[in-house]
Amino acid sequence: MSTVPLPAVDGDRPRPLASARSLPDRIFRGGSRGVAVLVTVIFGAIGFFLALQAVPTLEHYGWAFFTENDWLPERDTVGMSAVLLGTLLVSLIAIFTAFPLALSCALYITEYATPGLRKSLVAMVDLMAAVPSIIYGLWGVFLFGPRLIPVAHWLHQNLGFIPFFEVRTDPDAPVWAQSQYTQSAFTAGLVVAMMVIPIASAVMQDVFAQAPVGEREAALALGATRWGMIRTVVLPFGRGGIVGGTMLGLGRALGETVAVLMTISFAFDLKVRVLENGTITVSSLIANRFGEATSAQLAALLAAGFVLFVITVVVNTIAAVIVSRGRSGAATEI
Secondary structure, eight states, rough: OOOOOOOOGGGGGGOOOOOOOHHHHHHHHHHHHHHHHHHHHHHHHHHHHHHHHHHHHHHHHHHHHHOOEEEGGGGEEEEHHHHHHHHHHHHHHHHHHHHHHHHHHHIIIISSOHHHHHHHHHHHHHHHHHHHHHHHHHHHIIIHHHHHHHHHHHHHHHHHGGGOOOOOOTOOOSSSGGGGGGHHHHHHHHHHHHHHHHHHHHHHHHHHTTTOHHHHHHHHTTTHHHHHIIIIIIHHTTTHHHHHHHHHHHHHHHHHOOOHHHHBBBBOOOOOOOOOOOOOHHHHHHHHSSSTTOOHHHHHHHHHHHHHEEEEEEEHHHHHHHHTTSSOOOOOOO
């Protein structure tokens, strides 16, 4: 027995659920599109300008621009090795300090805090992100930095055999000099960590809050404790947010300028001794030298700015991709 398909009836066809856009809707849509295009054009123009200015300098110095240690444009000697190392050290100190604090803060806000307390904590975290960099810098110079001196001295005394915690002091000095620890990468990194925490924590909070309620309840119904539910459901679900938030914080740390400029003393030394005075980052170099730069110095600073621009764009792009994936793909353990 054969069957003959019936002709489709117009009334059976799916109809698009669309309505005519009103004039305010069209204005808002067009304005939003225009702003998005404008932001993209400005961003591209900044990158193009930096690249245009940096290419002659990079071609002139070649790989020596990344391997040399001296920064003497007037003598035709320019190198970013010490600057890049200082930037890396300050950023890593900030991230390794901020990561556990941001993760703990995000977990407490989303999983343990009462609704009233949660609102207050979220507002405080948002307020931390809104505090100007110069306020963090002043706090680091006058309040936080001096209180870190005994900690830095203790680390040097007990862990000085590790290159990172070594401080080269005068062996004949009768007492240890506090001034050797006041403006170091260690101090700058910890100050920047306080600025990174709200960014990383906010991203982690958003992802943790999206963990499926059904899986949460299933874990608790199977006898899991609150921490067991977090470990088997929330953390696997939010792995992408954890990584993405941390990398967004890294992007902030790489480009921080004012707070770092106020808490370090300049030294073009290729060293990993983070407790010792003297370091430099790309952003602080540009801010410190730009005001009195000659044409040769300006060309070198623009090249350094282009390098920093590329690094931060790459880091933030990777972070945005990871966060946008939402669920990281890691299966929960229930």
